[in-house]
Amino acid sequence: MHQISSSPFNNAVEKLASLPGIGNKTALRLVLQLLNRDQKEIEEFGAAFVDLSHQIQYCNSCFNISDTPICDLCSNTSRSNDLICVVENILDVIAIEKTNQFSGKFHVLGGIISPMEGIGPNDIKIPELIARITENPPKEIIMALSTTMEGDATNFYIYKKLANLNINVTTIARGVGIGDEIEYTDELTLGRSLLNRIPFQNTLSLK
């Protein structure tokens, strides 16, 4: 790609292009767009990212993003300590929070076990989870990981690690999505839904 002979400019383009989903051309457009703005505005932009690197920390308990050593969710006393929901990343916390169906605590693993990508149990927050649970046992652990092979492997690993602690380990239900039609559901999901069918009465008590 044709380069402009200005090293601050090229530097900025390169940085932006290193983000996922942004190619060289988009980065170039973004930088040119920024250059059109007031100097003050550009400085605010830069400052926002500097603050990000200085001020953001991860909650010591659940590893969610936080401004304080213990995040808002963990320090919220109206949330139950008896329930811990294990998720892969922070986006999943946001997704589960949106449901308004969960009032326990979270634990963000920051990834799932995948030897193909070189990720083992100790590369993610599994040891921290085990320590946390051993210290303060909840009544139930909800595994809310992707329903992929790697997700299942992570579920199984954690389940085995917790086996001697006498804690109820559950996983979110897998099956036909709400509002979906049976005929368009893939065979695997539908098959699993049939195997794991639930008493109709249970569906009545849902909000």
Added chain:
Amino acid sequence: MFLKQLSILNFKNYEEAQLELSEKINCFLGNNGEGKTNLLDAIYYLSFCKSYFNPIDSQNIKHESPFFVVEGYYQNKDKEEVIYCGLKRNQKKQFKRNKKNYDKLADHIGRIPLVIITPLDILLIIDGSDIRRKFVDGIISQYDTSYLTNLLAYNKALNHRNLLLKSFWINRNFDKDSLDVWDDQLVQYGNLIYASRKKFIDDFTPIFQKYYTEISKDQEEVALEYRSQLNEGDFESLLKENLDKDRGNHYSNIGIHKDDLLFKLGGLQLKKFGSQGQQKTYLLALKLAQAELIKNISEEDVIILLDDIYDKLDGKRMSQLMGIVGSGNFGQVFITDTNLERIPSILTEEKINFKSFKIEEGSVKDV
């Protein structure tokens, strides 16, 4: 369902050709390199959306032409179906049924069942176990949709497990719990695949034996043996027993990825003790059994392509073969041969209806 009419444009060595075909047997006769097999490949294309011989689509376009088109008019009971396949250089392949594009090519595969028999089949005997597993997997996935899913899942889990073993070896550490996670998945999918393969061999063997006896007309006893480590014990305990070995060569030594299908002839290994003619007969019987199984499952006629089969078969076995495929048990048949007289005279003798085409330098003439 049978192919009534085939038209091709700029396909391999053909500039343009149009064939009105017989519902029964069609013979493509001509010298080497004239384009007999290319006609079979065009018919294969219409069933499998790709060439049997060359996986690179663009290389099937006639040299220096911009595109190719293969079009087939099929008669399905009282309905006509048109399958169109066109490819322009550097563009996506167009595949249409009755002028409608397919969303996924996979939706088409299996609609027009077809079995091809070529001299390349000999690889089934001489190559490694991989090709025999593929042969078995290919047939089972045609009737058992979950089989392929399980197989893909198994291979993925296996890949994870092997990489984990490798990382233990590189980092000089070991974590039993990490490995267990993959063992669990391996066992779960492996057992399902094992059961499917076992059942398949049981169902397939008698059909295969029937065809072998019909072609050879003698008492050579043939058998297919499904060899799997899982025959010797429970998968889970085998994995446990072989843990040290797995760690030693950082690779999974146990599993259905080691399965093989042994071809037996009179109790001996076909690969080592079978004559070339016996091997050829064996392969024909395997492929015809495959065709019968597909026919039974799909409840559709199966098109059979026979490429250059005269080589290494004696006249007696050849007549038997023509009798079998000419009996109308399968469906439409296409045969190639370099000799203009041989097959037509057998077919006439056996009183089987057929149509011959003479192939010369990429042009087709009715005989």
